[in-house]
Amino acid sequence: MLDSNGSFDNPFFMDKKIVKIDCKWKDQEYSKDAFGFTHAEYVCSFILKENPEAEIVLVPIVRKNKKSTVLDMIEGIELLIEDEYKYHKEIEEVCRAATEKGILIVAAYSNQKAEETYPASFPFVMGVRCLDMENPVQVLQYDEKKNDVIFSC
Numbered sequence: 001m002l003d004s005n006g007s008f009d010n011p012f013f014m015d016k017k018i019v020k021i022d023c024k025w026k027d028q029e030y031s032k033d034a035f036g037f038t039h040a041e042y043v044c045s046f047i048l049k050e051n052p053e054a055e056i057v058l059v060p061i062v063r064k065n066k067k068s069t070v071l072d073m074i075e076g077i078e079l080l081i082e083d084e085y086k087y088h089k090e091i092e093e094v095c096r097a098a099t100e101k102g103i104l105i106v107a108a109y110s111n112q113k114a115e116e117t118y119p120a121s122f123p124f125v126m127g128v129r130c131l132d133m134e135n136p137v138q139v140l141q142y143d144e145k146k147n148d149v150i151f152s153c
Contacts, residue, residue: 001106002068002076003040005030005060010041016048017055021079025072029064039066057083073119077105088118095119106149123147 005028008018022028030038037045040058047054059076061068070088077094081101095105107120109129120127127148141150 001040001043001056001058002061002073003043003058004028004038004062004066006038006041006044006058008041008044010037012045012048013041016044016052018044018058019056020058020060021083022060023079024075025060028060030060030062031064031066091118092122095122095125099124109148120148 005020005025008016030040032038039062040060044056044058047056057080059079061072061076070091074090074094077091077098080103081094081098098105105119105125106128107125108117109120109127110117117127119125120129123146125147127146128151129148130151141152142148143150
């Protein structure tokens with residue numbers, strides 16, 4: 001998982017399998033919200049709530065300003081093979097290589113309502129997005145055609 005960093009010191013994470021590959025991102029600054037959690041901690045908690053046995057490999061490439069470079073994204077995916085809004089051929093190539101190695105890539109769509117968000121828009125990547133729905137039937141939906149997970153917010 002490529003995301004922000006986090007301390008994962010909440011008791012919920014004590015017995016969970018989360019490995020952080022820090023490498024050049026060691027000691028990456030991150031920001032916590034008013035409840036004391038980072039974005040990565042929220043994402044990991046949702047995954048682990050659905051599957052407590054999941055093993056998560058986290059490469060914290062998202063900085064405190066909530067941004068990441070394309071090179072950091074590529075390097076992060078390349079690290080996973082070994083153990084933004086603009087299309088980049090290199091991202092597609094490295095994501096496809098990871099998928100061919102059996103690595104499931106789950107990527108968030110932009111919260112800015114961008115038409116395309118990479119790598120989430122690739123058909124071989126599972127995209128995650130939120131839709132503001134009044135009275136949703138389910139909190140979580142799966143769009144098989146687009147290979148997207150949709151949360152109602």
